[in-house]
Amino acid sequence: TLAVTSAGVEDGASQMTANLAIVFSQLNKKTLLIDANLRESVQHKLFNVETKLGLTNILANKQGSYQLTRPQSLPNLSILAAGTKVPNPQELLSRTDFAELLFDLEKNYDIILLDTSPLNLASDALTVVSKAKAAIIVARKDYTLATEIQHLNQQLNLTGAKIIGSILQEF
Secondary structure (H helix, E strand, C coil): CCCEECCCCHCCHHHHHHHHHHHHHCCCEEEEEEEECCCCCCCCHCCCCCCCCHHHHHHHCCCCCCEEEECCCCCCCCCCCCCCCCCCHHHHHHHHHHHHHHHHHHHCCEEEEEECCCCCCCCHHHHHHHHHEEEEEECCCCCHHHHHHHHHHHHHHCCCCEEEEEEECCC
């Protein structure tokens, strides 16, 4: 279970998460992409996924069952969209239900990727990362400030997360 996060909205972490999910699925790894960016979710747009039910609905309603989307061209990839927009994303992500959901899903998938909100948007990313096994930091060349990355790294270290690397991208 790997969380992908960034300091800013324009750093491209969501696109990087989607690309990683595609690559892992093409390597025949049973992959699940969870859009845990409950403030500005984009995975449903990137994969053209219906967003009526998703992570927020599972966490808010404590639904025992949920439906994952599987793109036809990527049979090893499943997507759990963010779901209905809620006023309390931090509260939902902090619940033990989220950690229990991840634990249950880890039994069925080789790779779980969590797309998080950027730190400058909300501290939700810290909550998500704390429930993941590891994290990757995404930065954008000539855009993300070094001080922002240092702050993000410090905040992530406070969660006890294992930061396995960073990606500097240019687009």
